[in-house]
Amino acid sequence: MAGKKNDSPAGFGDELPKLSPSEFRTYNRMAEQMDAFHNHFRLAWNQLLDACDATGKRGLSARQMIMTGLQFCSQLDFHHSIEEQHIFPVLARKMPEFRKELELLSQHKQIHAGLEKLEAYLEKCRSGEEDMRREEVKRLMEAFGEVLWTHLDQEVKTLGADNMRKYWSEKEMRALPM
Known part of the structure; x- marks a missing residue:
């Protein structure tokens, strides 16, 4: 459709031609792989957050929460x-979205500030320096939860076929890391 503007975040010119299923797989590969990693973090986050509100046998024990939280922090940092x-x-x-001064890396910094506080608290709980309080874990998680969830979704969308094809050839896509 020549002349129709693309509503993409990158805002480049005319709409691109439809991709074949094979081309779509090539261009969407990184998004699919990233989404699989991010789904792991979403599940762990939800498990921890649910455990903050759970009472009795429904939730994780204090020790399980501490270890699950520390594992979450370590894996997300890695x-x-x-x-x-x-x-x-x-x-x-080729992609401005991944330059240091822009949003995705800025989100990393905000997420890591929250992760550091959560990890420090959980380490104090693990050492016995503090008693593990579910409401404190929840407060610490909620402090960076919105930016984390926005980031998980936005990064996958940015790596999606519709955006990647604006910057990379199919051959280049196959050579990209991941």
Whole structure:
């Protein structure tokens, strides 16, 4: 449809031609892989948050909450480190969304500020320095929950076929890390 403007976040010119199923798979590969990683974090987050409100046998024990929370923090930190060191720099060569001063990396910083506080609290609980209080875990999680969930969704959308094809050829897509 020549002349029709694309409503994409990147806002580039005319609408692109329809992708074949094979082309779509190639261009959407990173989004699908990232969504699988992010689903793991969504499930862990929900498990922890549910346990904050659970009473009795419905929820995790205090020890399980501490260990699950510490594992969540460690895994998300590791995931973001890989992105920042190995994936985002490659994508940033052509995609402004992955440059340091823009939103996705800014979100990482906000998420990590929250993760650090949650991890510090859970470490104090694990060592016995503090008693684990579910309402405190919930408060710490909610402080960065909105930016985390926005980030998980936005990053996958940014890596989706409709956006990736604006910047990369099919051959280049196959060579991208991940």
